[in-house]
Amino acid sequence: MAKGNPIEEQNQLMANGSKADTVEQPEGFKKFLYNKEAGTVLGRTAKSWMQITVFYIIFYTLLAGFWVGCLAIFLNTLDPKVPRFYGKGTIIGVNPGLGYQPWIKENPDSTMIKFNIRDPESYSPFVKQMDSYLSKYENTNGTRKCDGTMSNKDAAKGDFEESCQFSLADFEKAGCSAKNGYGFKDGKPCVILSLNRLIGWEPTDYEGDSIPEQVRDRYKKGSIALHCDGTNNPDKEHIGKVTYIPSSGIDGKYYPYQVMDNYHQPIAMVKFDSLPRNQVVLVECRAFASNIVHDITSRLGLVHFEVYLQDKDPKDKTTA
Known part of the structure; x- marks a missing residue:
């Protein structure tokens, strides 16, 4: 081995183990x-x-x-009783929508009120839903009777803390109560109509002769008139007689809405007195006040649903 060759010396040292042993292990x-x-x-x-x-x-x-x-x-x-953003220019808006009951939660996509007048089981879910929805009005704690000029405006001003108490007596007198199954067993179903809650909203009266023709004979200042009709021309022909309870619609003394304990939301009912048998009727109901705009696309100020009154033997499964 030639001296002075560093590569060969390194290899020799590693082979003998003398230098390899000195390498530090990680x-x-x-x-x-x-x-x-x-x-x-x-x-x-x-x-x-x-x-x-x-x-x-x-x-x-x-x-x-x-x-x-x-x-x-x-x-x-933040105000615990008022949303931070509400009114014009917000997602809540200033134009109320219209809702209806009975709406079965177990079938949320359906807007059809379908029942067989000869089969109590077919309309039992609708009666139960009406019972459930109206049960909240039985609790009158924290409410007050508003007579004369009294209204929820008094509470909005801070004069009272209780909301106006809503009575169901008019509906019972008109045959829209649990006693007669809300008209379903007689083939004259009652449907609840209500406006959705908008903080601070209250109806504005029509001026002069601007009252819409559909509600002109039933309109009462300070209230929200209601009108239901068939959606299309054939439906208009078959919807038959419709009774409004009360006739003037939703009383305006329950407005403006604000967050109050046990607030009683005002409602009205429509009773379909002469529906055709075994035929679907498409219904459109609208609420009327000067500050309610009707928009079919966004369903503002109106609501659509269908009523299908069957009259057949419950054992007959041939008809849908």
């Missing part, structure tokens, strides 16, 4: 977890772990305090 994972010689755990000494723990306790405490402080400031700017 730390293993176990030694990283706990190094007995250095007294470290995961590469840190006890003092280092204590320092970093104290740092993060202080850091997250200050961070949590900052977050709670910001949240408290934000909550103090």
Whole structure:
């Protein structure tokens, strides 16, 4: 072997094991977890772990305090009874929509009121839904009787804390109560109509001769008149007689709406007195006040549903 050749000398030394033994081996994972010689755990000494723990306790405490402080400031700017944003220009808007009952929650996509006058089981779900919806009016705690000029405006002004109590007596007198199954067993179903709740909204009266012809003979100032008719011309011919309870519609003394304990939402009912047998009738109901706009696309101020009165043997399964 020629002297002075560094490559050959290196190979010879490694082969003999003299230099290879002096090469430092990398730390293993176990030694990283706990190094007995250095007294470290995961590469840190006890003092280092204590320092970093104290740092993060202080850091997250200050961070949590900052977050709670910001949240408290934000909550103090909110009114628990009024949404932060409502009215014109918001998603809530200023134009109320119209809803109806009975609407079966178990079949939310259906707007058809279908029943067989000779089969109590067919209209039992609708009667139960009406019972459930109207049961809240039995609780009169925190409400007051509003006679004469009294209304929810008094509560809005701060004169009272209780909302006006809503009575179901008119519906019972007209044959729309649980006693007669809300007219279903007689083939004269009663349907509840109500406006959705808009903070601060109240009906505006029509001026002069601007009252729509559909409700002109039943319109009462301060109230919301209702009118139901067939959606299409054939439906208009077959819808028959419709009775409005009360005739003037929804009484305006229950407005404006605001958040109050046990608020009684005002409603009205329509009773279909002469529906055709075994024929679907498409119904459109509209609410009328000077500040209610009707928009078919967004269903503002109106509602659509179908009524299908069957008159057949319950055992007959041939007819849908």
